[in-house]
Amino acid sequence: MPGTMAPDGNGAASLPSRGVSAASSVSIGLPVDDYVGVARLVAAGFAARLDLRYEAVDDLQTAIETVLRSAFRPGDHATVAISSGGGSLAVAIGPVAPGALKRRFHERDGVDGMDLDGLLGRLVDSVTVESEPISSIVLHVDLAAGAV
Amino acid sequence: MSVLSTSTDSDRRALLAAYRQEGDLAARDQLVKDLMPFVRSVARRYAGRGEQLDDLVQVASVGLVKAIERFDLDRDVELLAYVFPTVVGELKRHFRDRVWSVTVPRRLKELHYLLSRKLDEMTATLGRSPTIPELAEEAGVDEEDVVEALEIGRAYTTRSLYSGIEDADGGSLEPIDALSGEEEGYEATENRAVLAAGFRALDERERTVLHLRFFEGLTQTQIAVEIGVSQMHVSRIIRGALAKLESEIEEEP
Numbered sequence: 030m031p032g033t034m035a036p037d038g039n040g041a042a043s044l045p046s047r048g049v050s051a052a053s054s055v056s057i058g059l060p061v062d063d064y065v066g067v068a069r070l071v072a073a074g075f076a077a078r079l080d081l082r083y084e085a086v087d088d089l090q091t092a093i094e095t096v097l098r099s100a101f102r103p104g105d106h107a108t109v110a111i112s113s114g115g116g117s118l119a120v121a122i123g124p125v126a127p128g129a130l131k132r133r134f135h136e137r138d139g140v141d142g143m144d145l146d147g148l149l150g151r152l153v154d155s156v157t158v159e160s161e162p163i164s165s166i167v168l169h170v171d172l173a174a175g176a177v
Numbered sequence: 178m179s180v181l182s183t184s185t186d187s188d189r190r191a192l193l194a195a196y197r198q199e200g201d202l203a204a205r206d207q208l209v210k211d212l213m214p215f216v217r218s219v220a221r222r223y224a225g226r227g228e229q230l231d232d233l234v235q236v237a238s239v240g241l242v243k244a245i246e247r248f249d250l251d252r253d254v255e256l257l258a259y260v261f262p263t264v265v266g267e268l269k270r271h272f273r274d275r276v277w278s279v280t281v282p283r284r285l286k287e288l289h290y291l292l293s294r295k296l297d298e299m300t301a302t303l304g305r306s307p308t309i310p311e312l313a314e315e316a317g318v319d320e321e322d323v324v325e326a327l328e329i330g331r332a333y334t335t336r337s338l339y340s341g342i343e344d345a346d347g348g349s350l351e352p353i354d355a356l357s358g359e360e361e362g363y364e365a366t367e368n369r370a371v372l373a374a375g376f377r378a379l380d381e382r383e384r385t386v387l388h389l390r391f392f393e394g395l396t397q398t399q400i401a402v403e404i405g406v407s408q409m410h411v412s413r414i415i416r417g418a419l420a421k422l423e424s425e426i427e428e429e430p
Contacts, residue, residue: 061178066328073324082304083296083327087412091419097422140385148419151391 054112067092069111071121075111079118079172092152092168096122099145100166102108104113108163116172117154123165184211186255194250208245209238211262216241219264223272229293229407233268238265288326291316293409298407300398328407331416383418390415 057071069090093109100122101107108122138177149156154171158164189211195204220237224230243265248256274276295315298311299307313320377389382404389395389403397415 066331070324070328073309073328074321075333077320077324080308082308083312084408086309087327087397091412091416094416095419095423098420122307148391151394 037106049062054110054116056110058106058107058108061097061105061107062103067098068093068107070098071109071113075113076118079113081118081170081172085170085174088152089118089168089170092149093120093122094148095148095152096166096168100125110165113172118170118172120168121159121165122161122168124163125166126164186339188259190250190395191243191255193248193256196245199251207244209241212241212257213238215260216264217259219261220268223268226270228429229297229410231405232410233271236267236271237264237406243267250352285329286314288318289330291325292326292409293330296409297401306398306408327409330413378421378424379418383414383421386411386414387418387422 055071055075057068059065070143072090072093073086076089081089085147097107097109107122108124111120112119149166149168153168154174155169157167157169159167189208192204192208192211195201216237220233221230223233230307240263241260243289244256244260247263262395292312295312296307299311299315304313307315309320309323316323318326357391385404386400389400390397395403397408397411400411404411407416
């Protein structure tokens, strides 16, 4: 099955209730070639429950799409893990090989900040690179700024 | 109220002649300004077909620029009589060329059109873009329907407003550039674009939008106001440009 979706830990399929800040997460595994739209849909569905403004949702979707298209190669599988908690929404996208990550994320041939790092920094509130549990690019949206 | 100014055909011909023969850009801009109320009125006839009026006015404006570039001053025909069919032709072509790239259920198409309009209306009313639950409530549908309909908009493609217009000398003319001098501030974009390899693959509008979004830090809403299209249209331009940019960089050795 090309795309698999798993609710967080305990197997409960429900998403967080609107306005509730308790940590919740959804993760989905997908081939990067044809399922980028699925990742976008899942992210929008999750973000809708956090009362994020449309523009913030759209920017987040664009950021996710950009990472999936930029940091992976055709045929790769990616895991997109979306979680909320502590006043922010985080989307971790991996696994990305450390070498590829360095080459494609930090040292791309951008001009005046138009590298991937610069682009993503405009679309979401912050971007980090995590090594645990898998090497991932993590997009962070501050709910206080992006939500109503 | 008449949509025509008090200018006569002779006045307009004089402006066109000044532009054609002396390269007087101010005369051309004055002619555009003089005819824009008429062009807007033609665009309004095509409203209500699922397109934003602002977008239609922009398309109609392209028709106006084409008419100004192509009208034969030696012909014994009123300029306005040439402008009208050219503008209508441009609008018809626009509807013909705007196509859904995949088969989309009618229900979702209509919801997409509705949401596109609501999004701009609510943004203006609220002073911020609405949330998906707010859009759902306004449209009277479920949140999942909104998410689906917004996403389906990616299957909606448009012809570039920057394609295929020749100026009086047979050179390439960008319609939006021709309409006013407001684009001059974006020269920096072009300079940067020359430097950035991937930017060469983008058309003028894509470069402008990316510049405003990523260099100037404007929001989609602000860009929509700045260039006179809907917020959803801005979103489509950004996504398309980034995909093109990525593809271009990918192909480099």
